[in-house]
Amino acid sequence: MKKISILVLAAALVLVPSCKNNNKANKTQQTDIDYGEATIDQLTSEELKADMAMLIESAKKIKMVPFAKANSEGKIVLTEKEKMVKPDFLISPDAAKGLVTLSQKYRAIGMLTSDKSIAELYSMSVAGYNENIFKLLTDINDPALTDFYTLPSLDIESNREAFSIFVDEEYEAGRINYFWEGVSAGMVEQIYILTRDVDKFMPMFTDELASEITFNFVCLHDGLTKTVNASPEMESLNEILEPLYVINAITVEELRSQLVSVKGDIEVAREKLLK
8 A cells, every 4th residue: 555654554453453354264264175185276266255255344344434423422513603604515416417337326326425414414405315316226226235325324324234234235246346436435525525624524533433444445445456356447446546545544633634635636536436
């Protein structure tokens, strides 16, 4: 991973499990072959199965940025005066109407769902978001995606069991590429939102949550790297996100500093995701 300090990354992965080393027991269970008699093809196949099994388990640990929560004391609460100044950085729900490819549609769902959370925070109408997200889900016709993204916003952020089921079903359905497309776009949109008003959103973070953001990008990088090997078309997505892999914060202050430093890169990545 470019520019990541070995020491800082090691410290981050003490706090959150590594995508590459998580669940070693899983690997042992998956690799049930006689190595003394195995062919090269068998060994390679079983290794890939075990590696993918670990990647799936790590993917389940990705967490959305909890915009609806501030800290243990409750939600972020905006005053009526603050709500009067509506955010001007959200994607228009109508942007979904011009999308053609499945990649674009999966990305749009991740991004529009994130923006819908902010619209709700500011007491804005979310009818347009609901309408266009539902239209995208209908066009895509992916039951696992529909089941997950029709949950209430709070459940999307916090329902780990629902997300775990979503991951399993997407992999079982052979939609590995599209799963990472949607998750990647949603993560970019979430950190883009954070950079729009760092002072407002930083109070919701603890050092643990900051390290989880780092874990998300470690896992994302690992997931896309493995996916590219099987699906070369994913290389363009990996290239879009590459400047963001420098995020390696394990404290709130580090995260704040890094978000400010990559603010421009986040804007560029966001613009490219729906093209």
